[in-house]
Amino acid sequence: MNAAVVVLLGLTAAAGLLLTAWGERARPAWVAVVPGALLALAGALAWAGGDASAGLSEAAAVAGVLAAVGGGGPVATAVLQLADPAEAGVRGGPQDPEILRGGAWIGILERAAVAASLLAGSAEGLVVVLAVKGLGRYAELRSPAASERFILGTLASALWAAACVGVAVLVRT
Numbered sequence: 001m002n003a004a005v006v007v008l009l010g011l012t013a014a015a016g017l018l019l020t021a022w023g024e025r026a027r028p029a030w031v032a033v034v035p036g037a038l039l040a041l042a043g044a045l046a047w048a049g050g051d052a053s054a055g056l057s058e059a060a061a062v063a064g065v066l067a068a069v070g071g072g073g074p075v076a077t078a079v080l081q082l083a084d085p086a087e088a089g090v091r092g093g094p095q096d097p098e099i100l101r102g103g104a105w106i107g108i109l110e111r112a113a114v115a116a117s118l119l120a121g122s123a124e125g126l127v128v129v130l131a132v133k134g135l136g137r138y139a140e141l142r143s144p145a146a147s148e149r150f151i152l153g154t155l156a157s158a159l160w161a162a163a164c165v166g167v168a169v170l171v172r173t
């Protein structure tokens with residue numbers, strides 16, 4: 001059963017990459033349910049699964065990091081789309097393309113670092129990743145729309161990475 005978890009984590013990463021290739025402006029927010037459902041199924045199987053061999057545990061860790069990095073972009077984007085005040089007619093909402101440019105690439109690196117820190121059991125690493133991200137964006141966070149986008153994107157991204165690593169850790173135990 002644990003081999004199925006590794007496969008599902010791989011499919012989660014692939015689904016996220018396909019959704020990313022589709023483009024965030026062209027897809028509706030609800031399609032982020034696909035990687036979410038795959039991750040939920042992987043988590044349920046990991047919870048029910050038995051002990052894993054050493055090789056399968058390492059494969060699950062790698063697949064968990066790939067799922068965190070590959071699948072997190074569409075999920076974070078969907079959260080930002082759902083929370084966009086521009087839908088209510090407010091200008092300068094979180095989806096304004098001039099607010100926090102480069103966030104997709106920063107998100108990829110953030111999810112990789114969060115996943116690696118959690119797998120290593122380093123709470124300090126997690127704190128450093130989030131602190132460096134906040135300090136790096138400090139000058140841009142003066143506008144309410146930018147700070148809202150930053151908080152929502154960071155939380156969605158970090159929680160996604162933690163969930164993916166959590167599934168991988170379930171296979172390891």
